[in-house]
Amino acid sequence: MDTDAVVKAAESLTGMQVSRITPLGGAAYRVTLNRDLDLVAKGHDRPDAVRAEAASLEWLAEPGTVPVPRLRGETPQLLLTDYVEPGGSSPSAAEALGRGLAGLHAAGAEAYGCPPPRGPEAASIGLAHMANVKCEKWGDFYSRYRIEPYLRSAVDRGTISSAQAGVFEEVMDRLDDLGGPAEPPARLHGDLWSGNVLWGADGRAWLIDPAAHGGHRETDLAMLHLFGCPHLERILGAYREAAPLADGWRARIPLHQLFPLLVHTVLFGGGYAGQAIQAARAALRA
Secondary structure (H helix, E strand, C coil), X not given: XXXXXXXXXXXXXXXXXXXXXXXXXXXXXXXXXXXXXXEEEEECCCHHHHHHHHHHHHHHHCCCCCCCCCEEEEECCEEEEECCCEXXXXXXXXXXXXXXXXXXXXXXXXXXXXXXXXXXXXXXXXXXXXXXXXXXXXXXXXXXXXHHHHHHHHHHHCCCCCCCHHHHHHHHHCHHHHCCCCCCCEXXXXXXXXXXXXXXXXXXXXXXXXXXXXXXXXXXXXXXXXXXXXXXXXXXXXXXXXXXXXXXXXXXXXXXXXXXXXXXXXXHCCHHHHHHHHHHHHHHHC
16 A cells, blocks of 8 residues: 555544654554554555454454554554554563463464454465364364465475475374374464564563464464574463473474465475475474
């Protein structure tokens, strides 16, 4: 969306006049309103992507365990939320985040793969499509809707060969054994890499840009490991004090990283295919 369209949508949704608009990168803008209220306007190409993120923010905010930007409104092409002033990370904020994540996950979900209330089945993770479809078993959900679609796309594009796909197929066949002890569906952020943890000037760690759904809680924690996160061991320590993890959880990190690595393989190719293959092999050794 161009700036004129963003201004028009923000003023329509809030009933206030925009006094300043500042690009934040990509399709996001900082919008200052006439009452010195700062919001973020984020554009999307698809209405279901707007609806999915709006529903995700509401669902994650519901338990009150971890801060997420307040949803101010939406149109089919734009999401409007409170602006969070960036600050620096700290051990205390990391520990609070760990406890908050434990509480968020414990808030639960209706089923594995379920979208948030009013959220569509057709959602997004970054620039990729993502299906949220209810399943009784985590292994069925993870195989059918988190590994297989992106594996097939990578094979079709030639990024992963048919021969290399065999290791992923073996993982899918063995998910009931590889996934560890059965757990109830958790309420997940769904795209919890370090870039979606915003360390605020208020001394708290905020969760942004969610792709929320019902899933396995270890998936969110594995995502934090994928590209590194400040004070990660503090986060994990506080999480485990609040909600102990099943034995072998560290060995299962590569299994839960398969989904984001395959998404990156489809979107960006290159070295991500090799990382995904290595993770699949590691998952089989766990």
